[in-house]
Amino acid sequence: MKLARRIAVLATVLFFGASGGAAAQSTDPVQKAKVVVRQGEAQLELVRREVKAENYDEALRVLSEYRDAIKSAHAGLKASGRDAEKKPGGFKNLQIHLRRSVQRLDQTILSLPVEQREPFEAIRRELDAMDKELIDALFPRQPAKKAGETKPGR
Known part of the structure; x- marks a missing residue:
């Protein structure tokens, strides 16, 4: 069992070593978000x-590394000036993830x-806070929230 775990950890480290730079080097925030989503699955596992x-x-x-990568991708999408409602690429991928x-x-x-x-x-x-920010960016025309009201399931 320990051998299988070590192999899984080694495979993950090698995966991030090979493709981890892709997210850091990408200047396109949408591509960076998509890479972070793919890597995030392995990190959470x-x-x-x-x-x-x-x-x-x-x-x-x-x-913590996962959170930092998500934060970076989220900040890049926000800083890009893209309208998430009209061009949801990246925003939508990150929110669903x-x-x-x-x-x-x-x-x-x-x-x-x-x-x-x-x-x-x-x-x-x-x-969770980043998820809610992404939902608000994707759906900015939501009805005004009443004081103390929360969304179901949130």
Whole structure:
């Protein structure tokens, strides 16, 4: 079992080493967002595996790197000046990925010991906030929210 885990970790490290530069080097924010989404799937799987193996510090480190990559892609999309409603490419990919990621992260957090959850929950809250910002950018003509009203499921 340990050999399989080590192989998976090595494969992930090699994957990020080979394509991790693609996101950093891309000047097109839409392409960067798409690369980050592809890499994010592997990073979240690694977080899940590290939590399962009780390597909480390593899981938190990988999750922090994931959050930073998502933040960078999100900031790039915002800074591009693109209208997410008219040209949703990148925004939509990142939002769908974030929605799924937050759901998967919720499941991972529940498997953590209670005393280990707080830093993971803090990152989860950041990811959820970015998800909501992306929804607002994609759908800016939503009805005005009443004070204290929240969206169902959010």
